[in-house]
Amino acid sequence: MLPSALAQELESGTEATGRRPRRTARDWLVDFACFLLAVLLGVLSAEALEKETGLSAAFEAADQLIGALACAAVWLRRRWPVGLAVAMVPVSLLSLTASGAALVALFTLAVHRPFRYVAWIGGVTLAVLPLVSWLRPDPDLPYLGAVLISALLTAVVTGWGMLARAKRQLLLSLRDRARRAETEARLRAEQAQRLAREAIAREMHDVLAHRLTLLSVHAGALEFRPDASGEEVARAAGVIRESAHDALQDLREIIGVLRAGDADEGGRPQPTLAALDALVAESRQAGMKVTFVQRVTDPDAVPASVGRTAYRIAQEALTNARKHAPGTEVTVQVTGAPGEGLDVRVRNAPPEGEVPLVPGSGQGLIGLTERAALAGGTLAHGATADRGFEVRSRLPWG
Incomplete structure (x- = not known):
């Protein structure tokens, strides 16, 4: 299942912030291609109007006018895919030239909305196809053949749209997974750096605290024992010198480990x-x-x-x-x-x-x-x- 933000982007065609993204050049090209397809199918259907018997000139003009308006409505398919597909069901009963726009609307619905919308609206479309073929029979095809061809064309367009939606879902899912993988990798790297810093700080504390405490103790003894004998002063000074030397040596080893990048290499044995x-x-x-x-x-x-x-x-x-x-x-x-x-x-x-x-x-x-x-x-x-x-x-x- 897609994350909610990706599902919202896929189903509504808007960003997660609610603002509609600007159409890219590719979007304009696809919309224009859909419009031309609807117009082309409408023109082919208009030629079939001349073969219908008993069709008045006024009804033919109304059919073509409704078809032209339906083709113009194709430009609204991204904003209102469900509303456009629902409106095209009764329009296809009135106008044969609107059949191309109806197919484009059904394709858009399958691309931008979940299957439950496609099932309801596509099912209603298939249910009215026999009625359309009965009211507006094709002079070149038998009734059953016209119904089967229309149903097959509707199923192909719907399946194509669902395939496009599935491909888009897969791409969005892979893109989201890549973003999450990058985030997790960055967090793991930060955690590894933090653990390394903590280990270095702990090692520096354990190594240097002991030496520096010896320095502090003996320096304090010299400060508060001004009457100490020369032998005691010499012994304390010797301990201070040795502790300072050892502390510097330990510090050099830790710095060398940091430069080498491996805590197990270099320096004296642990x-x-x-x-x-x-x-x-x-x-x-x-x-x-x-x-x-x-x-x-x-x-x-x-x-x-x-x-x-x-x-x-x-x-x-x-x-x-x-x-x-x-x-x-x-x-x-x-x-x-x-x-x-x-x-x-x-x-x-x-x-x-x-x-x-x-x-x-x-x-x-x-x-x-x-x-x-x-x-x-x-x-x-x-x-x-x-x-x-x-x-x-x-x-x-x-």
Whole structure:
């Protein structure tokens, strides 16, 4: 079935806005051809009038006048196809020269209106054909032959019009389908670009937030500990230098991936579950109190994508604990086995004193939830009974 807008355009010959479109050169050519056809058939019918017996001159002139008016009315066929076809039924009873205009009107009806209109009006036309042949008999044909020829001509014209309508419906449907396909392709491209931007933003956040938090912590320590010993200042400066170097290196890798157009090419190997030890050690070096518990059966068998997701979850949770609960003890627990899944839990004790307000908080947890969902797992987070905070994730394995 055609969409409503296309059906309205096809049946009414107007645009969906209700305004009648301007006729093209092709429309004018078709209308002129239909007019000439109606006139030609009318002229042929007028020659048959001379052979009729008992026909007065006045009636012959009236027949020709009605036929001329019917041919002129053909120019209205696009605007009122139903009305013109209905009017031609009684006109064809009165005038033989209007037969051409009646056929053109029936053809137009079949082209521009659904089958129910064609069935009713075409059926009435076929029903009155025997009456027309009886009232105005053809001198060259027997009664039955004239009726059959007229019925056959009417059926051919109607079928031709219905075929033209079906072809127009097909073209409109294909045109609409092409427009919808282009729209859907554009939407899919926009969605793919949006997903790619979200993935890049999530990766940049996960990679850089950890490094920049280390910079912030040690820079703050230098600012608020002016009495620190030279050894402590040197150690903090070393951590700041290494974190800044690593952050720049990670940023270069992300930019290189963007230029290459493939997230799986170039750069250092992506972190896996085995890199959690280095992540915990780095956090401890930054002054955090981290307890790491790993009860994973055969850690080398963990899929790379699952291990990378677990690493990012632990990294973001440690970063959040460092920002929102500085100085508290953090427990990182990873358990799992093939076929049972991989559980990652990161819990920090309640902070001492007032929790510092960090602008833009919460974006990392949203990214982690999306990352866990993309891996086929789940992630939940929230406050614990003792006012601490916990991040819990379950990822599929096997």
